[in-house]
Amino acid sequence: MNDLWTETGYISLNKTGESLCGDRVEMHGGGDEDLILVLADGLGSGVKANILATLTSKILCTMISGGIPLEECVSTIASTLPVCSVRQVAYSTFTVLHITDNKTAHIIQFDNPATIVLRDGELYDYPKTTSQISGKTIWQSSFPIQKNDVLIAMSDGAEFAGVGMTMNFGWTRDSIADYAVANYLPENSAKSTCGIISDECNRLYGGNPGDDTTIAAVRIRSRHTVNLVVGPPANKEDDTRMMNLFFSKEGTSIVCGGTTSNVVSRYLKKPIVASLDYSDPEVPPISAIEGVDLVTEGVITLSKVLAYAEDFLDAAKLAPNWAVQKDGASLIARELFENATDINFFVGRAINPAHQNPNLPITFAIKQQLIQNLTDCLKRMGKHIRVSYF
Amino acid sequence: MKITICIGSSCHLKGSRQIVEELQRLVAENDLKDQVELAGKFCMGNCQNGVCVTLDEENFSLKPEDTKSFFENEVLKRLK
Helix, strand or coil, X not given: CCCEEEEEEXXXXXXXXXXXXXXXXXXXXXXXCCEEEEEEEECCCHHHHHHHHHHHHHHHHHHHHCCCCHHHHHHHHHHHCCCCCCCCCCCEEEEEEEEECCCEEEEEEEECCCCXXXXXXXXXXXXXXXXXXXXXXXEEEEEECCCCEEEEEECHHHHCCCECCCECCCCCHHHHHHHHHHCCCCCCCHHHHHHHHHHHHHHHCCCCCCCCEEEEEEEEEECCEEEEEECCCCCHHHHHHHHHHHHHCCCEEEEECHHHHHHHHHHHXXXXXXXXXXXXXXXXXXXXXXXXXXXXXXXXXXXXXXXXXXXXXXXXXXXXXXXXXXXXXXXXXHHHHHHCCEEEEEECCCCCHHHHCCCCCCCHHHHHHHHHHHHHHHHHCCCEEEEEEC | CEEEEECCHHXXXXXXXXXXXXXXXXXXXXXXXXXXXXXXXXXXXXXXXXXXEEECCEXXXXXXXXXXXXXXXXXXXXXX
């Protein structure tokens, strides 16, 4: 096993006036496991397209991850999809991005715009072969992956952005590829890559997409560990043991909570330098301790991080506040959602006498619940999580 | 002179931001930026009361609405 990690993200824009999207992305695996991502675009729009795309993506995802040969998968779809009463065909285009053993990318494409592959920020022209399966022309490619490869699949709504409005013939796949290269930064997450392209599609459509538009990206990156400590241990004698374990881990270190910061400051023999900079009025200011990457207040900041996490998992939200803001919650959100692949939580169970005031909305149960909900969200983002209690 | 305001969780909920902003405003209004330094500090361990504020090692417990009288009665008096 190598140090590579597959990160995924997608964004769909619905055709104006439709509440259901006719494109569908289905995923299985990812992280350090094999990944299958299927982007299907059903014929037409609305409910009918949504059903076609859902069936196609779900069937392909399940069958391919079960190791069934592609011929069988495609013929299953051909004989399963309901026939459209208007057009007398059963039809959904699809793109399959399949990463195996953290080593090889397999791309299978049928009638979607060709997947864009960026290698170190440059366009990578991967080999393609065509074959006929159940009367469909299927493109297949396989190539070894490298760190910083980005695979971008899209539905034709992206290509046609701006047809007859801002442009005569739409945006075309090649100009999307140029745009992706021009906006490439090694630190862009899979989801922000999708956001950059779908925002531009939306702009070209004048804010009213004429077709369902979906961008899905797979980014090959290296693993990165973040360690977060919150709360002092239940027994004061465990302070040193908790700190030893926390600081022995490789990766970024985040300390949450005032009392916890005091424990860290004592352990490192370095002072806490607090700022009074309220860049978000709801979030207490951050501090600094030499030897720690980020020091913030505890429960209020983490509640905000949880709210950001829930927003982030809602695929419809585009530009989140936390991507640019400088308050403690935004800084933690960026570190956990975008940079981290593995996160270790060190949770102290000490009861803070300050929080036992009935007028204050913080109780120990709330703190436990907060960590539980946050780790659940992070797991849904595909992160490896470990929680240790002290 | 140094005024330290607690920015920990419970003081935050009790209004430390309003106190910080009010003090920043009062210090600027009275042209005291060279003489008064404002700083933040995490939990000072006296959370059961109001927002913890220390003025040259002496502890105070403030509510946001007390800020002005604190500034006039304690800060300005000591500077004279």
